[in-house]
């Protein structure tokens with residue numbers, strides 16, 4: 001099937017978005033990209049991405065916020081750092097991917113029913129609540145939010161794992177959850193401060 005090509009105009013851009021990326025730790029060199037494409041060639045997953053790393057960097061610095069934040073690319077990135085190692089301009093591509101993922105979750109613009117952002121958000125929520133991740137709750141929540149049919153087809157396996165003690169359905173929690181929450185809230189506050197600089 002031919003790829004859909006859509007002309008983009010400058011007035012569709014959000015210039016402040018590129019400024020925001022460059023104001024973040026790791027995003028400082030965004031505008032130094034020379035579009036050589038080495039990152040895309042080095043990336044083991046670029047074949048499956050809707051925008052290769054080179055294109056994503058170009059869209060981000062041009063201010064195509066919607067395209068960037070709703071792309072599959074940022075969620076398919078496996079954080080292998082191959083692009084970062086090869087980039088001749090030392091652009092922190094992997095860190096930029098993380099920045100964009102965080103922003104996409106904050107703004108709720110990630111691809112609907114795509115498992116990776118749902119998993120990332122629920123993982124973070126569970127750590128905040130309990131200090132530990134409960135696999136049963138995490139997987140149940142993931143399937144219910146992304147793929148009901150998969151949930152039904154996996155129910156038998158899940159029940160067997162619970163019955164044989166391989167998975168627990170009761171969430172465990174660490175001691176002093178309040179301390180962990182304070183740390184997580186402090187990180188969140190610092191990150192937000194960085195965004196308003």
Ligand code: SF4
Pocket residue numbers: 032033034035036037038039040053054057086087088089090091093
């Ligand atoms: S390798 Fe670096 S300079 Fe080259 S396109 Fe990728 S981000 Fe830009």
Ligand code: SF4
Pocket residue numbers: 039042043044045046053076077078079080081082083084093094097
């Ligand atoms: S860090 Fe992400 S974008 Fe970079 S090469 Fe690895 S998978 Fe590709």
